[in-house]
Amino acid sequence: MTETLRQPALATGDPPALEVRNLVTQFVTRAITLTAVDSVSISVARGRILALVGESGSGKSVTGLSIMGLIDPPGRIAGGEVRVGGVRFDVTDDRAMQRLRGDRLAMIFQDPMMTLNPVLRISRQMTEAITTHHPDVSRAEARQRAQEALALVGIPAPKERLDSFPHQLSGGMRQRVAIATALLNNPEVIIADEPTTALDVTIQSQILHEVERVCRDHGTAFIWITHDLSVVANLAQDVTVMYAGRIVETGPVRDVLERPLHPYTRGLIDSVPDIDSRKGRLVPIMGMMPLLSDLPVSCKFAPRCPLRVAGCAVEPPLVVRPDGRQVRCIRPLDTVSANDGGEA
């Protein structure tokens, strides 16, 4: 599980833009310690987009916040390391992380209505992000850069928009401003936590388009946290599926979505309505994700798994297969016989 994901297609020898190894995040109360993120290792190369998918409570958002060093007590990062551009950072060192945040690492949040400060003008919020990290940049220059960033994400009349307050902008515009703000210092990595979930589909596709362009033109690496598999299919090159704080499957998007290896991944795919599909009823995953306070010692998905066997009573390790895909299952779907329903 210490094995990191490498794309054979990108064997340039550059260190990945972001590499996370064995990240463990816990929430500690007097009575109990909950492990929300358990030994998660991910890696994104420059200019690529990694989708992090899972149900609510799977630990995908906490993973994003942990990488940013934004876990507040009672949460704590109990282990693991984060490398940005090959350089290791101590995620628990507040000062170091504060310098990193907004400069080399940036984050976009889910709700564009809420992430901008309602009482401050856009210009103030954007220039602050620049001058905090680069005190030598003049106000005028910071403003100029903010204006360019707004133009970059497709905001019309960016100069006028700078003087707006968030409430004067539509939801889509606000999310563009949030993305522009994240881009200000030309970060190596942007972690996007369901940024388009609150937007309607036309705005969503416009924003995804802008993100793809930024990713291509600037070589920014993205971690795109989402539960929307259609976004994953259109946007990302790689996908990591999380369940109960663990990675259950990682691989190239096309492979994972077309030939999932983990029963949970297939369950997620089967739960998505498909406009031209022949599948009649949607197939939900039965049951609920177990509570972190009450995890089974077995494979965490076993209680809901239709393909459960006796061997599932022991949690399997995350196995790296010869083709580079990773799966945490003793019976990956391509190995089970057809009468178990490996392919629909």
Place this chain on the structure above:
Amino acid sequence: MSASPLAARPGRFRRFLAEYAQSPVAVVGAVIFGVMLGMAVFAPLISPQNPYDMMMLNLMDSRLQPGEVGSAGYMHWLGTDDQGRDIWSAIVYGLRISLIVGLGAGGIAAVIGTIVGIFAALRGGRIDSLLMRVVDFQLSFPAILVALILLAVLGPGVGKVIFALVTVQWAYFARTARSAALVESKRDYIAGAQSLGLGQTRIIFGHLLPNSIPAIMVIAAIQVANAILLEATLSFLGIGLPVTEPSLGMVISNGFQHILSGRYWMTVYPGIALVLLVLSLNLIGDRLRELLDPRKSR
């Protein structure tokens, strides 16, 4: 919500004023307060005499009825008291002191209470509990009692009255600021600011505080009114301000002894002024509460 590109700078404040003006009663309150503030500021210009310059008083003019012309040759619209002091002038100068004490005490209490409240909210845990128990303790005493005891110990003086009023009022602000800060600190824009790598001080004063101000402003309007009333009460009881710095409360108190002799004007007119002042502040405070109610989406 619609964003016309032309209206780039409508400004929150302008919008807020327009919204405020939708309540006629609140506008009346604001106008009354504005006029009284103006009277206090320009007191020497609009009053015929300095009522506390003994050289300007003439005992011959004492106890004149409203509308009578005194020896100095001008009409005493609201009459004079038993030392020949023009009541109108006494009211205008009294307003001055009352407003200085009210705004001063309210302002200082707001600053102290806000700092304590935000500190408690962000620190949490034992420090939060301890500070909030101090607030509970403070608020469990009647304000007038605490102020009486303090002033009995300290003696009279504008600074001492303000100190006593701050002592009884900071706790209201601390409680309000704490709850506002607790709500705001959980909002996403704080996480957004953190994700940009802004420092804690900057986040608190640049992002959290401006969003907590509306809640504090509502309390401030009411507390300034309360401070003025409390000060008037203390002066009426004779332990607030020294005789050389008479507030409305003292003017009322001075005239009160004549009310049974039928010389109502010495106490009724200053009383009306006090009522109008406090009422206007309460009207403003109520409107602010309506507009800034956190349950109303902004």
